[in-house]
Amino acid sequence: MMKKFLSILAVTALALAMCLTFAACGNEETADPGSEPGNGDFKVGAIYINSQNDTAGYTYQHHAGITAAMNELGLNPETDLIIVDEVTDSAAVSAACDTLVEAGCDIIFGISYNYIDAMEEAAAAYPAVIFSHATGNRANETNFNNYSGRIYQAHYLSGITAGLKSLELGNNNIGFVSAYGTANAETCSSINAFTLGAQSVNPQVQVHVNIIGAWENEELERSLTQDLITTYGCCVIAQDCDSAQPQLTAAENGVFGCGYNSDMTSAAPQAHLTAPIWNWGVYYQLAIESAMTDPANFIADVGNYYGGLADGFVGISPLSDNCVAATQGYIDAVSSLLISGEWDVFSGVKLTYNIAEDGTVTVNQNDAALIDAAGNPIIAAGGAPIADEAIAASMNYFVQGVIPHNN
Amino acid sequence: MGKTRIRIVKRDGCAKRKKVLMYLIAIIVALAIGAILLSSLDVNPFQYYGKMFTMGMVDNHIAYRTVENYIKAFVPLLLTSVALALSFKIRFWNIGGEGQFIIGAIAATTIAFTCGPSLGPGLTIVLMLLAAMLSAGIYGGVIALLKVKFKTNETLLTLMFNYIALYFLLYLGETKAPWNFFLNPESERPIFGSFADIVSFPTIMIGKFSLNLSLLFVIAICVIIYIYLKRTKQGYEISVVGDSVGTAKYAGMKVNKIVLRTIFISAALIGLAGALKVGTSGILSTSITDSVGWTGIIVAWLAKLNTIGIFVVAALICVLDTGSTIASSTYSAIDANFADILQGIILFSVLVADFFTRFKIVISKKEEQ
Structure with missing residues (x-):
């Protein structure tokens, strides 16, 4: 019996070995990344939260940005991009940095805020390699920087589309499902900007906010959206979290929604209006190019990156057919103000609009104080915009019109 | 027919x-x-396997870092597996390694932040290890107590206790509050704070390679456990109870006491592994266990609960694990x-x-x- 079993195993192994040799033969033409180490090629390293093979979500957006930038710069992502993925543990981050340095990477991107300590240490340990940290707030003077962006500008624009929709529907309740609330400056500024955008077209708007407590939790994203619709009668659902569940839930309830991170129109064709998106590739191209041409001056040239609508680093996905007809005119008019830098969201100036019969939108700038939800003035009427750091790092209050339900 | x-x-x-x-x-x-x-x-599978089994150390100018990272992964797995084997020997199905590990890590971190600044590193390390062992020992011992007193099912309880510990850790990691010294006070967003500059486990520099002393420490513990099982009266009691509770009772052994003692030691050692892990990285993390509580079960059984066998199997599984990450990144x-x-x-x-x-x-x- 034993002999029979062994012989079956042996035959299987042989057959497999043959397949293997056969398959390996077919491989010879393709360039092999392992066979030519250290040939002076420029190599990019990346540390991801989820899998590099994801087809949607945060990691996917970064991976798409890095590969697009590399293709643009004549690098081959198949061979010149080294990735350690599924990294959440801090000890694993530092091991991942070691692995990427060993592999000969010249610049290493880490996409999660939690990598901050390990990347700072790695930058000190490997001065010849550039470390670039997404959404962080630390840096050094030679080889460690951080990058993020004015996603609030995109949320303001999506707020306009939501506000116009609420006017059309005659319902002033808009919902917002967010990963975090005032505890996270990025989500806090996004909710505020969205609210200000919606108020600029419909001053009566109230934005009801439900907080998830995590970037990704599909069940909560769904149930908290349902709560906003059934309890508060919201007619548009915006989101600042990873999955498309809020949009799917909105579609099932026959209401509308603004997605996040990627164009969610295909996920919820009857509901989706537009989505604020990051174009990470804009930064990746800038950073990789600088690291390729003049690595010694990387910090001087690139520094801590905070890109906005003007850089094409943030934006909104194409408006869907669900949007009110005139929406594009509003978006174009406000975008040009934001791009020129003439006006910004968190300032003592508010926008109102005049719409001509041919659909052209003209924007009026009116001095008006920025007031928080408790009624305290943040900026006096006519005051200058808030400093970048205050938006990116320390904004921790909601503006008037935001109604948090489980903050 | x-x-x-x-x-x-x-x-x-x-x-x-x-x-x-x-x-x-x-x-x-x-x-x-x-x-x-x-x-x-x-x-190409040959090149892939080559990278995997050598952990990419061939032609690698910083191969010593790979060895350091390997040891950081090996030490907790080895100690956890040895400790789990101790439970399995008396037929106590401890699948609560994850939870006991987390409790140990949290206890050690608590000592590092609270006592570290005033007591100095030497004494702090000793206290960290003791606190981790005591708290994890109690965390596991409670389940043993419930089993001997009320005949509860330890498989279910140890499993569920994992989640209590895990969600407690997540709670600590996400809750910004004045009392929460686990978090980095300078960060706007809640992230765990590092105590690496207050206290960190000693290392010996051999050229560029820094050998973490936790490796020698854990090997010494394994030797002690080996002797404990083979040469002491308590070790003999464990093997008798494991073979047959009836025989043990007939021989006049206090089975309940033996079960309680052994599970306390087992859980305490797993807590110690947690303290060593957090002590070498200097920071908590929500995935601090690296699944050793689960992997340790496989290691212990593959090695037939034999201490020397566990050493070999744990070493091989770590090669597989570390090598996989390195090969897949290439x-x-x-x-x-x-x-x-x-x-x-x-x-x-x-x-x-x-x-x-x-x-x-x-x-x-x-x-x-």
Whole structure:
């Protein structure tokens, strides 16, 4: 019996070995990344939260940005991009940095805020390699920087589309499902900007906010959206979290929604209006190019990156057919103000609009104080915009019109 | 018409040579399956396996860092596996390694932040280890107490206690509050704070390579456990209770006391592993266990609960684990999930081979009556 079993195993192994040799033969033409180490090629390293093979979500957006930038710069992502993925543990981050340095990477991107300590240490340990940290707030003077962006500008624009929709529907309740609330400056500024955008077209708007407590939790994203619709009668659902569940839930309830991170129109064709998106590739191209041409001056040239609508680093996905007809005119008019830098969201100036019969939108700038939800003035009427750091790092209050339900 | 019956029969003894052969075949089959999968993704399996089993240390100017990272992964797995084997020896199905590990890590971190600044590193380290052992020992011991007093099911309880510990850790990691000294006070967003500059475990520099003393410490503990099991009265009691509770009772042993004591030691050692892990990285993390509470179960059983065997199996599994990450990063088509699948195939094949060293399949034909 034993002999029979062994012989079956042996035959299987042989057959497999043959397949293997056969398959390996077919491989010879393709360039092999392992066979030519250290040939002076420029190599990019990346540390991801989820899998590099994801087809949607945060990691996917970064991976798409890095590969697009590399293709643009004549690098081959198949061979010149080294990735350690599924990294959440801090000890694993530092091991991942070691692995990427060993592999000969010249610049290493880490996409999660939690990598901050390990990347700072790695930058000190490997001065010849550039470390670039997404959404962080630390840096050094030679080889460690951080990058993020004015996603609030995109949320303001999506707020306009939501506000116009609420006017059309005659319902002033808009919902917002967010990963975090005032505890996270990025989500806090996004909710505020969205609210200000919606108020600029419909001053009566109230934005009801439900907080998830995590970037990704599909069940909560769904149930908290349902709560906003059934309890508060919201007619548009915006989101600042990873999955498309809020949009799917909105579609099932026959209401509308603004997605996040990627164009969610295909996920919820009857509901989706537009989505604020990051174009990470804009930064990746800038950073990789600088690291390729003049690595010694990387910090001087690139520094801590905070890109906005003007850089094409943030934006909104194409408006869907669900949007009110005139929406594009509003978006174009406000975008040009934001791009020129003439006006910004968190300032003592508010926008109102005049719409001509041919659909052209003209924007009026009116001095008006920025007031928080408790009624305290943040900026006096006519005051200058808030400093970048205050938006990116320390904004921790909601503006008037935001109604948090489980903050 | 004959009726075919397939039965699984216990094998009485399996020659060593045959056993080794079985394991070898299992690994070859697993690697061959992996090779097909790799080839289908246009990756050369020989180069991939080469990278994996050498952990990418060939032609690597900072290979010493790989060894350092390897040791950081090996130490907690080794100690946790040895400790779990202790539980399994008395037939206490402790699948709560994850939770006990987390409790140990949290206790050690608490000491590091609260006592570290005033007591100095030396005394702090001792207190960290003791606190971790005590708290994890109690965390596991409570379940043993419930079992001996109320005959509760320890498999369910240890499993559920994992989640209490895990969600407590997540709570600490996400709750910004004045009392929460675990978090980095300078960060706007809640992230764990590092205590590496207050206290960190000693290392010896050998050239550029820094040898973490926790490795020597854990090896010493394994030797002590080995002697404890083989040469002491308590070790003998463990083996008797494991064989038959009835025999132990008949021989006048206090079975309940032995169970309580052994589980306390087992859980305390797992807590110690947690303290060593957090002490070497200097920071908590929500995935601090690296799944050693689960992997340790596989290690302990593959090694037949033998301390020396555990050392070998843990070392090999760590090579597999570390090597997988490094090899998968080299190839754009391979992600961490694929590397995990490969690891799973290898482990599964070895377990199947292990099954066949102990059981055989008998196919008999019976005439219908």
